[in-house]
Amino acid sequence: MTRPTAKEIKGMAEIAGVPVDEETATRIANSMGPVFDGFAMIAGTLPMDLEPALYVLAQPTIVSA
């Protein structure tokens, strides 16, 4: 996974209906870049049969008092 560039962010923001100018897109790219880097080892590695709702199954039942 790579960080999105300012140009890509500008395009995505426009498609989302919240257009931003180049300066803002650059600021967003710089701000979010490290976040994408931090998630890079996970992105593209998850097995197919894994959906978000399975998260609650990982919450165990614990009532200790």
Place this chain on the structure above:
Amino acid sequence: MSTEPALMTLTEVARAIAMKLVSSHEVTRALLHRIAQWQPHLNAFMTIEAEAALKAAEEADTALAKGELRGPLHGVPLAHKDMYYEAGKVVTCGSLIRRDFVATTTSTALQRLKDAGQVRLGSLHMAEFAYGPTGHNSHYGPVRNPWNVAHITGGSSSGSGSAVAARLTFAALGSDTGGSIRMPAHFCGVTGLKTTWGRISRAGAMPLSQSLDTVGPLAQTAEDCALLLALMAGPDPEDPTASAEPVADYVAATKGSLKGLKIGVPISFYVDDLDSEVARVLDETLAVLKREGADIVKVELPDQRQLSAASQLVLAVEAAAFHKRWLIERPQDYGSQVLMRLQNGLAVPAITYLEAMRWRGPALAAHHAATAGVDAVIAPASPVPAPTIAESDVGGGANAPALLQRLTLFTRPVNYLGLPSLVVPSGFTRSGLPVGMQLIGRAFDEATLLTIGAAFQRATDYHARLPKLPEGST
């Protein structure tokens, strides 16, 4: 126990009112007196409803005289973060956009406290739309730390942390999406409980990120937090994500001993690059826990930076989605920092957001596996004590963005995993700023955290110390 009503703990004052040792009116007046003294220094309250509070207190006293005890909070005056909807009340959410927003419903968490008999004192200041870690608010001014008014309170439950620390309310609701209960608890020297995701209904609480948002209390003690959690926890037809997992006897849990409990200390991340005073307080806290009977062991946790990154991806997208209409129609009405944070969500492709959501289950399972041998994990709430308002504000210098990132370094992973975490006041810096440690538990195991927190508070007095009114005040 303090004989000054405003200085009692929530548990003490609730009992004293119920036993008619003190009246609700007397207690409410005492708090309003302190609020009048402190509010000009702290800016902790958004609204102060003195007349209505005194009237409600009188009604509570009258009811009690007739033998009508409404519940465990009968006649106890409380104020909460200004994002919990109460029908007929303005709920600003710390924003200009909602300056005149009148709620038409009452949040489930708040309703449960009302049903238990609480008296409304007013509402507490907060970061704009709960999207800020410091307590800055460009519309209503910063909330200030009672231990040193030049320093931040932490956010986003800034007013909650400040008001509880100065004893202007016995407890307060906060919310925690990336650390917004735990940071004010740490910086202001109060006890704060971030609950398991799904433990308390979020219905009628302003949303920021539906996958990460949690409701929880800030109070003087773990026992007080237990009392409030017991009243609020459990399923809710208004919130399908509110869990039906059994609700433990949290108050009973606070009577437990540390003997036989294993507390894990991470071998990395949470102990790396700590401010020296935070590191000292961590060592001192471990010594107390050990002395009280806990077994302190080392734990190796999965990569917390990946969890933090995933947490920020989820938060950025969900917050931007909630705010999309106003981002289009009223971008000028956001504070500049909040607008920038909201715009960050525009950078995340849908597939990346969904990957971050899909990874939550395996990430939580990996955490539980890594911590299977301990009852809780202990870590600093933040690597640093409270910075000054100036150095963490817009224009705070080249280091300000890095400083803001650092504040939430130790809190975001817990939100991603949806785990409970209790911050307890654990010491002070040499300059007198509080330092808090967080106890991180397994999902739905708030009870064990409350056992540890209460035992620590029986052995220490950090939670009972009082900030002094700034000089020149009357």
